[in-house]
Amino acid sequence: MSTVTFRTSGLIALATVSTATMASTTDAPLNYFLHSYGPAAKPTMHLGWLLAGLSVAVCLIIALLLLAAVLRKRPLADPRSIGREGEGLRWIYIGTGISTCVLFGLVIYSLMVLNEVAKPPQAPAVILTVTGYDWWWKIEYEHDDPAHRFITANELHIPVGQPVLIKLKSADVIHAFWVPTLAGKTQMIPGLTNQQWIQADVPGIYTGQCAQYCGAGHAHMGLEVIAESAQDFEKWQNAQRRTAPLTFMSNEDPGHKLFMDRCAGCHTIRGTSAAGDHAPDLTHLNSRRWLAAGLLTNTPDHLMKWVINAQRLKPGSRMPSIALSESETTELALFLSTLN
Ligand code: HEC
Ligand SMILES: [Cu+2]
The missing domain is CATH 2.60.40.420 (Cupredoxins -  blue copper proteins)
Structure with a gap:
């Protein structure tokens, strides 16, 4: 795990997506949205790829048909006979029929994807609340024992390979929690608690970002999810639960x-x-x-x-x-x- 997560954007990321698949440990920057590292993100990623592929195919087909129509030579027709009749009309019916079937299929597939990412496959290992503020994230780890609860900011740790339930709130305006390689974005709405689950299959650092414009600092409202082994996660939790060291804790200092x-x-x-x-x-x-x-x-x-x-x-x-x-x-x- 290198110490710096890069926050660039652009085409280099596309080129590196395939190599990332092989890594056992990863730093996944934001522009890895075309790749996923967990079961809450995989179904949406597949849907995204399919939609992207279909859109490109439709554009290509239309461009080719247009080109063929432009290049086709035929004798000048009698202006009175030009209209949507015969052969031409049949093709319009066929085209509309195919589009309707494809779109209907996509609706069903989208609903299946929604259903798949709605709930984690097993009970969540960790439950936490993330609250959006202008322009940072408050992170509260829940526990039945109040002495084990703690609060931190902007950096979320999770145990690898286990679902984590996140309750999402906002303290001011609408924000959105988005760690693209782990799950789709979910809005954080004042007065409402939304839920989302994430799971990382590979240890690593996953970059997130507020995905709902929330004011001047919106671009600088990033977060990180650090997925680590169960032991490392436990160690981190225990350290976070401690109060501050007492070395300098006196008003004399x-x-x-x-x-x-x-x-x-x-x-x-x-x-x-x-x-x-x-x-x-x-x-x-x-x-x-x-x-x-x-x-x-x-x-x-x-x-x-x-x-x-x-x-x-x-x-x-x-x-x-x-x-x-x-x-x-x-x-x-x-x-x-x-x-x-
Ligand atoms: C009026 C309230 C206020 C006061 C006073 C204040 N801060 Fe802050 N501080 C904030 C807020 C709000 C943030 C989050 C800013 C952001 O990220 O947009 C912050 C962020 C920080 C951070 C970054 C924390 C992190 O994890 O990202 C540090 C460090 C910090 N403050 C230190 C201080 C110190 C030291 C002082 C006193 C000298 C101080 N602050 C006084 C409100 C305050
Ligand atoms: Cu925002």
């Missing part, structure tokens, strides 16, 4: 104090008094690969650039740019570096 004064109104760090819930939970910030929903890779340098320039880096973001002196930047960076 200037970085800690700064965070409580300037950031805690919006952000939560479990195990401290910071309990804001309209921004990503930062308890295990450094365990994540990206900052601000796929905008920047999560490095110490990018982290402080984000905090100071959030508005310039993601215009309109619900996080203000925070003015910090040089010494404050160092203190806060040190504090944030403990959030593993």
Whole structure:
């Protein structure tokens, strides 16, 4: 698994789709929508290929018929006899008949595909809720035992080979959850809980994106699904359930104090008094690969650039740019570096 998922688009992806089939571990970028890595995506992918193939075939047939008609030489007819009669009329009936049958067949096939992806084949191994915010994702892992529930952001981990049920909500406007290689998109509508299931057959990193225009930051509302072995997933869950380490958790520490004064109104760090819930939970910030929903890779340098320039880096973001002196930047960076 390489460390960087590329987010390019274009034809190169088409060329690499076939090689990806063979990989046992994968980084599946967004433009792999012509390929699928799980049973919730496969039926829709096959339908997509069929529709694409049929459309190309129809275009070709019409182009060829048109060409034949243009090139065909026949004597000038008596203008009074031109009309839809005889031979010509029969072909119109035949054409309409074939189109009707093909379209009706497609309706039935589409309904079968819908039915196939509606429910997972077995009970889901994990249930979680993803809530769309302008412009990031809150991710809550459910558990019968409240002590085992936890919240994270923008990066979803799942055990490989098992269905995962995702409840989809929105905190503000309509968003859509879309990880094309794992499942079709599903809308997240304020006041409504939609459901979707995903399953990854191969360990790897699968890129997702908000697929419903939701405002200025829409293009920067990405997410990642990391599918890993049952043991790795359990390990990750256990780490996420922990509260923040206590090394710097005192108001004597200037970085800690700064965070409580300037950031805690919006952000939560479990195990401290910071309990804001309209921004990503930062308890295990450094365990994540990206900052601000796929905008920047999560490095110490990018982290402080984000905090100071959030508005310039993601215009309109619900996080203000925070003015910090040089010494404050160092203190806060040190504090944030403990959030593993
Ligand atoms: C007014 C509320 C607010 C305040 C104050 C605030 N933030 Fe944020 N912060 C947000 C929101 C909202 C996001 C999500 C932005 C996005 O991705 O579009 C965010 C994102 C972040 C992220 C990226 C998290 C991730 O996983 O992608 C970090 C890190 C962060 N804030 C740190 C801070 C720090 C440090 C401070 C204080 C110096 C601070 N924030 C103050 C609202 C706030
Ligand atoms: Cu969007």
